[in-house]
Amino acid sequence: MIAPILRISPLTTIRRHRELPIPGEVVVRQGQQVEAHDVIAEAQLAPRHIMLNIARSLNVSPDKADQLVQRAAGEVVAQGDLIAGPVGLMQRVVRAPKSGRIVVAGDGLVLMELDTPPFELRAGIPGTITNLIPDRGAVIETTGALVQGVWGNGRAEFGLLHTQLEKPNSHISSDQLDISLRGTILLAGYCADPGVLQRAVEIPLRGLIFSSMDAALIPQARQLPLPVLVLEGFGFHPLNTISYNVLAKAGGRQVALDAAPLDHYQGIRPEVVIPVNTDMPPGENIAEGIDFAPGQQVRVVRNPHLGATGEISTVFAEPMRFPSGLVAPGAEVILKNDQRLTVPLANLERVL
Amino acid sequence: MTSSIVATDSVLTIDVGTAHTRAALFDVVGGQYRFIAAGTASTTIAPPFSDVREGATRAIQQLQAITGRTLIASDGSLLTPSLPDGSGVDSIATTLSAGPDLRVVAVGLLQDVSLQSALNLAATSYASIVETIHLNDRRRQAERIDAILRARPNLIIIAGGVEEGASHSIFTLLEAVGLASYLIPKTHRPLVIYAGNSAVRQQVKDALGAIVDLFITPNIRPSLNSEQLSVAQPDLAKVFKTLRASQMFGVSDLEHWSEGRLLPTATAFGRMVRFLGRLYDPQKAVLGLDIGATATTIAAGLQGELILRVFPQLGTGEKVNRLLDHVAAERIVRWIPDETSLARVLDFLANKAAYPHSLPASEEELILEQAVAREIIAAATREAFAEPPFDLPRAHSEVLPWTEPILLSGSVLSHAPTPGQALMIALDGAQPTGISTIVLDQNNLLASLGAAAEINSLLAVQVLESHAFINLGTVIAPVGIARRGSPVLRIRVTYENGRETKSEVKFGSLAAIPLPSGQSAQLHVQPLQRFDVGLGGPGRGGRIRVAGGALGIVIDARGRPLQLAKDPAQRSQQLQRWRAALDK
Numbered sequence: 001m002i003a004p005i006l007r008i009s010p011l012t013t014i015r016r017h018r019e020l021p022i023p024g025e026v027v028v029r030q031g032q033q034v035e036a037h038d039v040i041a042e043a044q045l046a047p048r049h050i051m052l053n054i055a056r057s058l059n060v061s062p063d064k065a066d067q068l069v070q071r072a073a074g075e076v077v078a079q080g081d082l083i084a085g086p087v088g089l090m091q092r093v094v095r096a097p098k099s100g101r102i103v104v105a106g107d108g109l110v111l112m113e114l115d116t117p118p119f120e121l122r123a124g125i126p127g128t129i130t131n132l133i134p135d136r137g138a139v140i141e142t143t144g145a146l147v148q149g150v151w152g153n154g155r156a157e158f159g160l161l162h163t164q165l166e167k168p169n170s171h172i173s174s175d176q177l178d179i180s181l182r183g184t185i186l187l188a189g190y191c192a193d194p195g196v197l198q199r200a201v202e203i204p205l206r207g208l209i210f211s212s213m214d215a216a217l218i219p220q221a222r223q224l225p226l227p228v229l230v231l232e233g234f235g236f237h238p239l240n241t242i243s244y245n246v247l248a249k250a251g252g253r254q255v256a257l258d259a260a261p262l263d264h265y266q267g268i269r270p271e272v273v274i275p276v277n278t279d280m281p282p283g284e285n286i287a288e289g290i291d292f293a294p295g296q297q298v299r300v301v302r303n304p305h306l307g308a309t310g311e312i313s314t315v316f317a318e319p320m321r322f323p324s325g326l327v328a329p330g331a332e333v334i335l336k337n338d339q340r341l342t343v344p345l346a347n348l349e350r351v352l
Numbered sequence: 353m354t355s356s357i358v359a360t361d362s363v364l365t366i367d368v369g370t371a372h373t374r375a376a377l378f379d380v381v382g383g384q385y386r387f388i389a390a391g392t393a394s395t396t397i398a399p400p401f402s403d404v405r406e407g408a409t410r411a412i413q414q415l416q417a418i419t420g421r422t423l424i425a426s427d428g429s430l431l432t433p434s435l436p437d438g439s440g441v442d443s444i445a446t447t448l449s450a451g452p453d454l455r456v457v458a459v460g461l462l463q464d465v466s467l468q469s470a471l472n473l474a475a476t477s478y479a480s481i482v483e484t485i486h487l488n489d490r491r492r493q494a495e496r497i498d499a500i501l502r503a504r505p506n507l508i509i510i511a512g513g514v515e516e517g518a519s520h521s522i523f524t525l526l527e528a529v530g531l532a533s534y535l536i537p538k539t540h541r542p543l544v545i546y547a548g549n550s551a552v553r554q555q556v557k558d559a560l561g562a563i564v565d566l567f568i569t570p571n572i573r574p575s576l577n578s579e580q581l582s583v584a585q586p587d588l589a590k591v592f593k594t595l596r597a598s599q600m601f602g603v604s605d606l607e608h609w610s611e612g613r614l615l616p617t618a619t620a621f622g623r624m625v626r627f628l629g630r631l632y633d634p635q636k637a638v639l640g641l642d643i644g645a646t647a648t649t650i651a652a653g654l655q656g657e658l659i660l661r662v663f664p665q666l667g668t669g670e671k672v673n674r675l676l677d678h679v680a681a682e683r684i685v686r687w688i689p690d691e692t693s694l695a696r697v698l699d700f701l702a703n704k705a706a707y708p709h710s711l712p713a714s715e716e717e718l719i720l721e722q723a724v725a726r727e728i729i730a731a732a733t734r735e736a737f738a739e740p741p742f743d744l745p746r747a748h749s750e751v752l753p754w755t756e757p758i759l760l761s762g763s764v765l766s767h768a769p770t771p772g773q774a775l776m777i778a779l780d781g782a783q784p785t786g787i788s789t790i791v792l793d794q795n796n797l798l799a800s801l802g803a804a805a806e807i808n809s810l811l812a813v814q815v816l817e818s819h820a821f822i823n824l825g826t827v828i829a830p831v832g833i834a835r836r837g838s839p840v841l842r843i844r845v846t847y848e849n850g851r852e853t854k855s856e857v858k859f860g861s862l863a864a865i866p867l868p869s870g871q872s873a874q875l876h877v878q879p880l881q882r883f884d885v886g887l888g889g890p891g892r893g894g895r896i897r898v899a900g901g902a903l904g905i906v907i908d909a910r911g912r913p914l915q916l917a918k919d920p921a922q923r924s925q926q927l928q929r930w931r932a933a934l935d936k
Contacts, residue, residue, distance in 0.1 A: 325769025
């Protein structure tokens with residue numbers, strides 16, 4: 001069975017594709033150094049148009065109106081600029097109600113696209129533009145620590161990490177958040193308190209990273225103007241030891257938090273990147289083999305052992321029966337405390 | 353290579369689902385088509401492969417290993433046609449459900465008429481409606497254009513204008529579609545299906561043909577009172593293939609392997625159910641339920657007519673938590689015998705959405721998963737039959753139509769640890785009425801057979817009658833109102849050996865009468881208190897011959913709609929009692 005991969009690494013080379021959802025304009029060049037907040041591409045995601053009925057406004061036939069239009073498709077116009085006319089005794093004219101661009105004209109009508117601010121795609125992580133994706137974006141490469149999670153609310157930020165995670169099974173409550181955290185990205189444990197999300201906005205924090213969170217908070221977290229990342233899952237789950245060892249030491253460092261929603265089709269996961277300046281960048285962690293095999297570090301992705309990490313000792317040749325009665329391919333996993341678990345392969349992901 | 357019955361012997365089917373790709377082999381054994389074996393591999397849409405061929409090849413390799421039959425040549429190509437040494441296969445058919453929802457803008461003249469038909473057509477595929485436009489939506493033309501642009505559709509379905517009716521109004525809507533499409537870069541323009549008044553086809557071509565890839569189908573709403581979605585389904589399937597080929601590497605190759613016989617899984621599933629609907633009792637619909645990771649598909653076939661509804665928001669996979677848009681979480685909680693908090697169910701759904709392919713290893717997880725499956729089936733059947741496009745006989749509008757048989761497909765059912773659990777999920781979720789045979793598609797073959805039916809319809813029938821499917825049992829579910837514990841049904845079973853058993857069924861009970869697979873029995877059913885079992889009206893009984901199954905004859909007299917006790921302790925006992933009744 002092909003092993004899905006969860007990336008948790010204290011130092012690795014990270015390459016990320018950043019692409020607009022629709023074609024637009026790429027505003028960086030290959031080899032350029034970018035900061036997390038730098039815009040790399042722009043596109044008009046929510047255009048606004050207006051239809052000007054020239055024939056009706058000038059009280060002429062559509063054919064006549066077309067002759068009176070003074071602007072060609074693609075022409076940029078400012079508010080008040082002449083669009084069509086003059087005509088008649090009163091020298092009637094049609095002027096641009098707002099600034100914008102003529103899109104198309106005909107049948108006595110003019111369609112104008114109004115000026116609206118474009119959507120700006122930001123780099124998200126500091127690094128080097130290694131490749132351009134024409135009309136869509138770029139590939140950015142950086143070096144640093146990487147910790148991926150399981151859920152994000154779709155926002156991204158870059159800022160100073162403050163850790164409030166004394167141990168992997170810590171809880172966070174709203175009374176632990178004060179103004180001294182203003183502008184930081186907070187790493188905390190299990191969150192079941194809606195007040196935490198509310199306080200994060202009031203202070204305001206720049207981002208939230210939880211080891212786990214109650215699913216009842218998802219609607220609130222989705223509405224937050226700052227990124228929220230859940231590393232392990234929903235319900236109480238301590239942070240796995242591999243992620244804990246990477247993140248607990250990163251307090252006071254600048255981190256890039258990309259709380260992208262999981263996209264199974266494109267292989268996108270929410271993640272935290274902690275950039276590291278080094279003269280000797282490591283290579284990208286490449287998986288050897290694609291199937292589960294003994295010796296691989298794995299994480300259990302489903303209850304009753306969700307979040308447990310360990311090493312595969314055996315991949316069983318034949319499907320096996322689990323306590324639920326279900327028969328499926330499985331493996332034995334040895335945890336750090338030497339506990340042995342038998343887990344369906346479908347409930348494992350490889351940690352790389 | 354031809355596709356005739358004579359020339360075609362063996363058939364390989366490939367089904368690409370969100371989680372798994374399955375390859376199944378069918379061949380003639382003893383003069384009958386039989387399912388030989390299936391291989392399964394992970395679907396490889398996502399990185400590192402990002403190519404569906406890899407998963408298909410792995411599934412075929414597993415099939416090779418199981419059967420010992422060489423299907424892939426040394427150069428990696430598929431061996432077709434079969435060779436005298438037994439290697440290779442004669443024909444290939446492919447079904448595909450994996451992939452993101454199609455983003456559909458539905459356009460119609462009147463909201464309740466043609467727009468509804470456009471929405472109904474979209475609902476026969478893996479579509480998510482991202483915008484609707486109709487004449488009375490009160491928006492200016494430029495606002496409609498902006499709405500289409502913001503929606504970023506893959507597909508626009510336009511319906512409107514009954515045959516020989518007014519047609520001019522449609523041009524206002526076509527203008528919005530045309531201008532919006534013109535403003536989208538060519539590489540990202542939506543495909544457009546026009547399924548409206550046929551009198552203006554040429555004008556539609558003139559208006560849109562140069563801007564978008566346009567598919568013109570017969571009118572899906574030829575009159576105010578009639579809707580014919582089936583006429584547009586071949587084009588919708590073409591659109592689906594075209595879009596998937598542009599979204600996912602390898603789809604074009606699968607289409608080539610199967611000589612153009614790639615179908616959306618739901619379409620193939622529907623085709624199979626429609627086909628069976630012609631063969632079975634004309635007074636009852638053949639019902640197919642496919643509970644997949646991508647979507648739940650409901651198909652009902654009756655005398656050649658088909659109701660097909662695909663619910664992408666009701667899959668067991670990454671969108672499983674969208675079930676909460678359809679039902680309150682409390683409805684899921686009520687199926688769990690032990691005290692479980694609402695929070696636990698919400699956490700379960702969110703974790704399952706993050707890891708849609710994970711499996712329930714513990715009993716607690718299995719109970720949660722099956723509780724969710726019950727509510728998915730309930731929501732899908734409720735919505736599919738709320739306003740059926742043609743008359744389906746049933747006891748009353750609040751219950752499922754009379755059905756025979758009911759075909760169950762999907763991993764949550766086929767992987768249930770016992771046949772009894774699979775049957776309970778279906779009984780609790782779909783709540784069938786009357787007398788129905790429940791058949792489990794344990795190898796998830798139904799959609800593949802629907803695709804293969806194009807090559808050879810005999811194959812589909814013969815495989816369906818083989819042991820590739822499990823007959824879970826014959827369910828008798830009387831419909832009516834009575835006091836709990838009062839008798840509502842008398843049953844006499846006469847076995848092949850002449851032995852007879854008689855029983856009186858009390859309202860609220862659930863019980864199984866053994867009748868092993870391979871045996872049959874004569875069943876005499878007499879409803880009491882004007883209960884209805886679908887044998888001609890309330891209180892009317894009769895004799896039928898029933899085939900044996902895993903659970904035999906199951907008498908579900910719990911009432912329709914099913915009522916669960918409100919008190920948690922009583923409900924827990926109730927659930928445990930029901931589970932024990934079919935614990936096999």
